[in-house]
Amino acid sequence: MSGVRNIVVDDGEGGQRLDRWLRNRFPGLKQGKVQKLLRTGQIRVDGARSKAADRVEEGQTVRIPPNIEDVEDEVSKKATLGGMDVEAAGKLGDDLKDCIIYIDDDILAINKPPGLAVQGGSGMDTHIDGALDRLKLGAKERPRLVHRLDKDTSGVLLLARTRASAARLAKAFQARDTRKIYWAIVVGAPPHEGGTIDAPLAKLPGKRGDLVQVDENMGKSAKTRFRVIDKAGKQVTWVELEPLTGRTHQLRVHCQVMGNPILGDGKYGERDSAVFEAGIAKKLHLHARALMIPRKNGPPITITAPLPPHMEDTWKTLGFDPEDEQAQPVDL
DSSP: OOOOEEEEOOTTOTTOBHHHHHHHHSTTOOHHHHHHHHHTTSSEETTEEOOTTOBOOTTOEEEEOGGGGOOOOHHHHHHHTTTOOHHHHHHHHHHHHTTEEEEOSSEEEEEEOTTOBSSOBTTBOSBGGGGGGGGOTTOSSOOEEOSOOOTTOEEEEEEESSHHHHHHHHHHHHTTOSEEEEEEEEESOOSSSEEEEEOOEEEEOOTTSOEEEEOTTTOBOOEEEEEEEEEETTTEEEEEEEESSOOTTHHHHHHHHHTOOBTTOTTTSOSOOGGGGGTOOSSOOEEEEEEEEOOSSSSOEEEEOOOOHHHHHHHHHHTOOTTOGGGSOOOO
């Protein structure tokens, strides 16, 4: 057990409630314990007693008592890790280090493998959110998710390494100052070489659980720009997809609406396709290829993720070249 510590509020942490700042620093700390430590004066700011709702400012010093990191029981640990086993979370975190494709002081990007959930949920006992402690990589804070990918979708997943970076990126995503480019193999040939799919979407109950469907009355606005990159006869087509809105399963449903579901999409597409007979994997062929984001200082950057193994094999089988200049995102 360590002794009393004095922690300085870092740049970008100012303006937070004291209790929130404490829980960000110590994810396993419960609100009840925070209140008790504040009430008894064991936690102080610049030497003075403080309340949970007080705001901390950059440069202030917070007194941290030795018992703030008492060993927690397994239930508390699992709650902190989103239900994941501690050992499993550690192993996944180490594996994810090999998936890092970009890192600087503010952000970290990984090439998310297909089949791995980003966050926990019903039946999701392994997920990236539970393993983020292993991706601190020298930073003082636990990295934060700033957007999501479906479990079976691979590609660029962005993490913020500081609270200030997370707030800035959240605003950028909300304001559509970012661009997300996806690659997909769709069944058949789209009716046009490119265009915009505009179809409002709503989550509705179905026989196989909740499904996202087009609903002109209850649906929320959803728009996707698409562009044909290459074709393999009339069986399948390689397309670039750019969501202009961010609805659940938007790309998958919009491709279905176009009449060209994404290959391997058992939920919104064909469960069987003749192309599988050529040895192509029966997995979802949807990949977050590139993410273009504004920077605090300097020009925007583009982070690109290589194809996952099953899609790389498909590209080779179909004779597609991922390095083809035609495959590069079109400037707006």
